[in-house]
Amino acid sequence: MIRRAETIELIRRSVRAVVDKYGSRYWFEKDERREYPVEFVEDLATHGVFGVNIPEEYGGAGYGLFEAAAVLEEIAASPGGMAASNAVHAALFNNHILVKYGRPEVKERYLPDIARGRLKFQVYAVTEPQAGFNTVRISAFARKEGDYYVVTGTKTFISRVKYSNLGILAARTTPLEKAPRRSLGITLFLVDLDKAVGKYIKVEEVPNNLRRFVDTNTLYIEELPVPEDHVLGEVDRGFYILMEESNTERALMSAQCVASGRWVIRKAVEYAKQRVVFPPDPIAKYQGIQFPLADAWMRLEAGDLLKQRALEAIERGEDRKVIGYYANTAKYIACEACYQAARTAMWTMGGYGYSAEMDVERHWRAAELSAGVGQISPHMILNYVATQVLGMPRSYGE
Ligand SMILES: Cc1cc2nc3c(=O)[nH]c(=O)nc-3n(C[C@H](O)[C@H](O)[C@H](O)COP(=O)(O)OP(=O)(O)OC[C@H]3O[C@@H](n4cnc5c(N)ncnc54)[C@H](O)[C@@H]3O)c2cc1C
Numbered sequence: 001m002i003r004r005a006e007t008i009e010l011i012r013r014s015v016r017a018v019v020d021k022y023g024s025r026y027w028f029e030k031d032e033r034r035e036y037p038v039e040f041v042e043d044l045a046t047h048g049v050f051g052v053n054i055p056e057e058y059g060g061a062g063y064g065l066f067e068a069a070a071v072l073e074e075i076a077a078s079p080g081g082m083a084a085s086n087a088v089h090a091a092l093f094n095n096h097i098l099v100k101y102g103r104p105e106v107k108e109r110y111l112p113d114i115a116r117g118r119l120k121f122q123v124y125a126v127t128e129p130q131a132g133f134n135t136v137r138i139s140a141f142a143r144k145e146g147d148y149y150v151v152t153g154t155k156t157f158i159s160r161v162k163y164s165n166l167g168i169l170a171a172r173t174t175p176l177e178k179a180p181r182r183s184l185g186i187t188l189f190l191v192d193l194d195k196a197v198g199k200y201i202k203v204e205e206v207p208n209n210l211r212r213f214v215d216t217n218t219l220y221i222e223e224l225p226v227p228e229d230h231v232l233g234e235v236d237r238g239f240y241i242l243m244e245e246s247n248t249e250r251a252l253m254s255a256q257c258v259a260s261g262r263w264v265i266r267k268a269v270e271y272a273k274q275r276v277v278f279p280p281d282p283i284a285k286y287q288g289i290q291f292p293l294a295d296a297w298m299r300l301e302a303g304d305l306l307k308q309r310a311l312e313a314i315e316r317g318e319d320r321k322v323i324g325y326y327a328n329t330a331k332y333i334a335c336e337a338c339y340q341a342a343r344t345a346m347w348t349m350g351g352y353g354y355s356a357e358m359d360v361e362r363h364w365r366a367a368e369l370s371a372g373v374g375q376i377s378p379h380m381i382l383n384y385v386a387t388q389v390l391g392m393p394r395s396y397g398e
Pocket of ligand 1: 124125126129131133134159160216373377378379
């Protein structure tokens with residue numbers, strides 16, 4: 001355990017060395033220009049960040065989820081904040097899926113280049129205009145033709161398409177009305193975006209201000225051929241993979257939220273200690289300023305402990321209900337705490353908190369996304385805990 005803690009500290013230092021090169025001005029300009037942080041991401045790639053959770057046999061570092069969380073935390077605890085960690089986080093979730101569910105020959109073909117950062121594996125395309133949080137309603141369809149599946153459908157709110165070579169795509173292989181169970185009939189595919197975009201996939205950006213330098217898009221997919229061996233896991237059972245892997249994603253999102261939240265609170269505390277409005281005292285001396293900061297800090301601590309418990313449950317392969325409980329609870333508490341921390345920091349800093357050059361509002365915008373619809377909404381987590389943990393009847397759907 002001590003050795004693992006030392007390894008994690010080394011990983012943190014190496015990521016921090018990259019992160020520290022990209023200061024406030026860099027992220028301000030990326031925001032202003034709505035420009036993906038290519039230099040930053042390439043720098044991370046040359047430092048092996050994309051291979052952190054890829055096994056050594058495929059050229060990765062072979063670490064687990066705590067190490068992946070440490071990478072994302074170091075990025076989120078910076079002026080770029082969670083928007084910066086969101087520019088790369090899906091690569092680490094996606095690696096987890098490909099390593100676990102990819103066919104051996106496909107893993108051999110792609111993982112070494114992903115680990116080296118030559119191929120960016122950052123697209124995770126599940127959401128559809130009509131499906132939203134009800135994933136079983138997705139209707140993008142993959143029909144079998146010889147050794148290929150041919151996919152047609154529309155995906156929306158799909159991030160990082162403009163700077164990704166590979167992605168994971170969810171489509172139905174059995175229509176909902178013919179599936180023996182609603183949760184059956186969805187399959188996951190590994191998609192080569194370099195071959196697909198422009199030819200079989202038309203990309204249209206969905207403008208939003210939450211993470212201005214991370215693109216989010218609608219994908220119009222038309223007759224996209226995907227080789228049969230690019231199926232991830234079993235045909236028709238992709239929904240279960242999505243559910244299982246979303247726990248990993250939620251735990252890693254909690255990690256980013258805690259890191260961003262702590263960063264903004266530290267920033268606000270430093271500001272408050274030097275800001276004098278009614279001389280001679282700095283605003284940090286007022287309890288009206290201190291208490292919300294202390295309150296937000298403790299809530300982040302709770303989020304951090306839950307995150308650790310969630311990561312531990314996933315790594316140990318504990319019962320799926322235990323994993324689901326901690327991953328959802330961590331995401332709910334940590335992301336809400338982050339949002340509260342960011343808002344508290346802005347209010348502490350007064351007008352300067354709202355100035356884009358102070359970096360805090362960048363954290364606040366990203367925190368809004370993470371606490372709201374990012375990966376899963378608070379409503380859906382409350383539904384999960386009410387029905388799955390407390391055993392109350394479901395209020396919606398079939
Ligand atoms: C910037 C951004 C980036 C994204 N990136 C990706 C990506 O890369 N890949 C991807 O697949 N998706 C992505 N998404 C999609 C996101 O993860 C959500 O899944 C999606 O936004 C939810 O669908 P919807 O907006 O249609 O909400 P809906 O499902 O229509 O829900 C609307 C509201 O109703 C609530 N609601 C719905 N059902 C219930 C219920 N039963 N009980 C109580 N409340 C309910 C929801 O919580 C929500 O508040 C992204 C979204 C955004 C905004």
